[in-house]
Amino acid sequence: MGQLGLFDLDNRLAKLSKIGDPLETIDKVVNWKAFRPTIQRAFRIERKSNAGRPRFDYVMMFKILILQTFYNLSDGQAEFQIIDRLSFRRFLGLSEESVIPDEKTIWLFRETLVQAKAVEKLFDLFQDQLNAAGYYAKKGQIIDASFVEVPRQRNTREENETIKSGETPAEWEKHPAKLCQKDTDARWTKKNDEDFYGYKNHVSVDVKNKLIRGYDTTSAEVHDSQVFEGILDPVNTNQTVYADSAYRSEDHEDLLNELQYKNRMHKKAQRNKPLTDFQQEQNSKKSRVRARVEHVFAIIEQMHGGVIRCIGRLRAAAKIGLLNLVYNMRRLSYLESHA
Numbered sequence: 001m002g003q004l005g006l007f008d009l010d011n012r013l014a015k016l017s018k019i020g021d022p023l024e025t026i027d028k029v030v031n032w033k034a035f036r037p038t039i040q041r042a043f044r045i046e047r048k049s050n051a052g053r054p055r056f057d058y059v060m061m062f063k064i065l066i067l068q069t070f071y072n073l074s075d076g077q078a079e080f081q082i083i084d085r086l087s088f089r090r091f092l093g094l095s096e097e098s099v100i101p102d103e104k105t106i107w108l109f110r111e112t113l114v115q116a117k118a119v120e121k122l123f124d125l126f127q128d129q130l131n132a133a134g135y136y137a138k139k140g141q142i143i144d145a146s147f148v149e150v151p152r153q154r155n156t157r158e159e160n161e162t163i164k165s166g167e168t169p170a171e172w173e174k175h176p177a178k179l180c181q182k183d184t185d186a187r188w189t190k191k192n193d194e195d196f197y198g199y200k201n202h203v204s205v206d207v208k209n210k211l212i213r214g215y216d217t218t219s220a221e222v223h224d225s226q227v228f229e230g231i232l233d234p235v236n237t238n239q240t241v242y243a244d245s246a247y248r249s250e251d252h253e254d255l256l257n258e259l260q261y262k263n264r265m266h267k268k269a270q271r272n273k274p275l276t277d278f279q280q281e282q283n284s285k286k287s288r289v290r291a292r293v294e295h296v297f298a299i300i301e302q303m304h305g306g307v308i309r310c311i312g313r314l315r316a317a318a319k320i321g322l323l324n325l326v327y328n329m330r331r332l333s334y335l336e337s338h339a
Helices: 006-019 022-029 032-042 058-071 075-084 086-092 103-115 118-132 157-164 250-258 277-290 292-302 313-337
Strands: 141-149 187-191 194-206 212-219 240-243 262-265
Touching (some): 006 086, 022 058, 022 086, 058 075, 058 086, 075 103, 103 118, 194 292, 194 313, 250 262, 262 277, 292 313
Parallel strands (some): 141 240
Antiparallel strands (some): 141 194, 187 194, 194 212
């Protein structure tokens, strides 16, 4: 096989565009340069000299994290696919001759953002782009949560009890290699007789555009109702709040009244006091709106966001934050293409 000529490359790129390259459409609607100052603040390490290879461009490295999240790629697979795929290199602004970051470089870049807790800041920064494009939070908000599992660990009952008490099993401390593979932040929980191990992605989604406006990450056993006030979106143009019956409580009802929100949380039956036909009918009407959040979780599930491979809440929060951010980028791309 001969080397590709300039026109051969152009023709292939044109064909990719004609078929429909989702990365190209996202690339056009996102202002990537706006992320640079926030990323740079996470890398406040002065170079001791000008020797050695220059750092890779921060925005390009950030776009690699977007690729990984979009296609569920490990660091090693990300390196391979960037070398192998023309659409990836076009998205990153790399040529055939460009040096490709290796998997260790990708890991180190992401880990620096994780330790600086920069992903949440980048997520919030993108909200400004959504608003600038005219996609304000409208028609109320939906509060909900979904499980995000991590690889299950086979600990003894005694080890789990020690972890729940906030301590580390003494035997693990004697073996650092084993300890670094143990997630002491993830938790087990059960829902509808099904076991889950990991974390939860709590979100607030606006009704109009189905964009995630706020989120929080907790371990899986935290009840949905415990993460409510913190993710309420105060700038939605409509004060209506939709949520399922798990969120309903006197405290939350009082909170919504105090903040002058319209309460559209589902009613729930009490012991010896079933819901009336009218209440069931009202719940059904609310469900038709609340179902929009299930579309959000379905797209995240398509990105294999229901299972992540990392250890510790800090890394899990960053992974979940990237999933929510990439969802919003995909959603913006869709909204712009259908405007």
